[in-house]
Amino acid sequence: MAGVKLIDVVKRYPNGFQAVNSINLEIYDKEFVVLVGPSGCAKSTALRMVAGLEEITDGQILIGDRVVNDVAAKDRNIAMVFQSYALYPHMDVYTNMAFALKLMKFPKEEVDRRVRRAADILGIEELLDRKPKRLSGGQRQRVAVGRAIVREPEVFLFDEPLSNLDAKLRVTMRAELTTLQHQLETTMIYVTHDQVEAMTMGDRIVIMKEGHIMQVGTPLEVYNFPDNKFVAGFIGSPAMNFFSAKLVQVDGGLIIDSGSFQVKVPKESHGIYGGYKDKEVTFGIRPEDIVDTLPQDARGQWEKLNAVVRLIEPLGAEIILEMESGQQRFVARVDPHSKSRLNEEAQVYFNMRKMQLFDAKTEQVIPRP
Numbered sequence: 316m317a318g319v320k321l322i323d324v325v326k327r328y329p330n331g332f333q334a335v336n337s338i339n340l341e342i343y344d345k346e347f348v349v350l351v352g353p354s355g356c357a358k359s360t361a362l363r364m365v366a367g368l369e370e371i372t373d374g375q376i377l378i379g380d381r382v383v384n385d386v387a388a389k390d391r392n393i394a395m396v397f398q399s400y401a402l403y404p405h406m407d408v409y410t411n412m413a414f415a416l417k418l419m420k421f422p423k424e425e426v427d428r429r430v431r432r433a434a435d436i437l438g439i440e441e442l443l444d445r446k447p448k449r450l451s452g453g454q455r456q457r458v459a460v461g462r463a464i465v466r467e468p469e470v471f472l473f474d475e476p477l478s479n480l481d482a483k484l485r486v487t488m489r490a491e492l493t494t495l496q497h498q499l500e501t502t503m504i505y506v507t508h509d510q511v512e513a514m515t516m517g518d519r520i521v522i523m524k525e526g527h528i529m530q531v532g533t534p535l536e537v538y539n540f541p542d543n544k545f546v547a548g549f550i551g552s553p554a555m556n557f558f559s560a561k562l563v564q565v566d567g568g569l570i571i572d573s574g575s576f577q578v579k580v581p582k583e584s585h586g587i588y589g590g591y592k593d594k595e596v597t598f599g600i601r602p603e604d605i606v607d608t609l610p611q612d613a614r615g616q617w618e619k620l621n622a623v624v625r626l627i628e629p630l631g632a633e634i635i636l637e638m639e640s641g642q643q644r645f646v647a648r649v650d651p652h653s654k655s656r657l658n659e660e661a662q663v664y665f666n667m668r669k670m671q672l673f674d675a676k677t678e679q680v681i682p683r684p
């Protein structure tokens with residue numbers, strides 16, 4: 316059992332490109348941490364540095380309390396599962412899973428014990444004598460995980476292991492991996508570009524952008540209290556709506572003026588936002604905090620505005636509306652009984668208690684009270 320620590324870790328590739336810019340991260344023992352971010356943000360690079368497959372340019376990596384900068388990948392006591400499972404096609408499942416242990420000269424009985432235990436955990440006992448080409452995608456994926464489990468590592472590393480699977484299977488495997496982690500109680504670092512995967516699997520999520528860590532937190536922390544506009548826009552689907560706006564004082568109240576519409580800032584937030592009076596800000600509100608019918612038990616402050624419906628996406632349990640108000644466009648996620656009609660004007664309400672404001676220049680959040 317071990318945690319993992321990255322201290323001021325930098326990665327510059329031989330061509331001079333700096334992929335990772337001094338990141339600090341502590342992953343606790345038995346924790347499930349997900350690295351998430353758009354393509355190219357250096358998730359794989361970060362993971363491969365922990366694995367020892369990529370040298371670090373600067374800083375320190377610790378597994379447990381051992382600095383592993385100069386420890387070879389095979390001696391780090393980690394196991395990694397990649398997107399391409401890279402199973403040996405000519406070996407059956409049993410041999411695929413046993414292979415690494417045999418190389419490490421484990422006694423036959425121990426190899427057998429570990430392979431059967433992993434097969435039992437993953438529910439693939441009846442597949443042990445099959446060759447990979449006779450397995451489904453999900454089964455192959457389980458074998459790849461099995462190969463990692465038999466090593467009984469201190470840390471599991473996963474690099475987009477589900478992205479070759481179809482959407483439905485991905486959801487199933489996602490749940491299986493989460494259960495597996497609870498069962499094995501082993502530290503796991505999991506890389507994905509899919510924010511839903513990150514939200515549903517991680518004890519904590521690390522959101523990355525261009526080699527920087529933008530925020531670390533539990534799924535609900537990063538969702539409800541994003542540190543910056545990037546995280547606010549990356550986590551949540553459909554994404555948070557953003558409006559360039561100005562904070563203006565009128566009759567003792569504060570107003571967000573987007574040019575196309577004005578909404579009042581809740582009184583309890585005046586203190587915190589007051590310092591941004593007359594400044595450029597970005598106003599953010601999530602699609603689910605916009606409704607086209609005010610809930611009967613509506614509490615707090617709902618600001619009404621008129622908008623034209625430009626697109627309707629009925630999803631069954633909800634409807635996504637793309638709306639237009641003056642120059643501004645935004646997305647609302649409304650009740651399936653919505654009466655809004657295409658290209659007609661509708662009244663919508665913003666739940667101002669859920670609003671976010673960002674400094675227009677730094678894109679940092681102005682923390683909500």
Ligand SMILES: Nc1ncnc2c1ncn2[C@@H]1O[C@H](COP(=O)(O)OP(=O)(O)OP(=O)(O)O)[C@@H](O)[C@H]1O
Pocket residue numbers: 328329330332334352353354355356357358359360361508
């Ligand atoms: N060997 C290399 N030499 C130079 N640049 C590299 C090398 N490998 C990766 N990079 C660059 O480093 C950056 C991070 O790459 P990385 O593969 O870690 O991103 P990622 O977040 O895993 O992306 P994806 O979601 O597409 O897998 C990218 O800009 C990539 O082009």
Ligand SMILES: [Mg+2]
Pocket residue numbers: 358359360
């Ligand atoms: Mg990658």
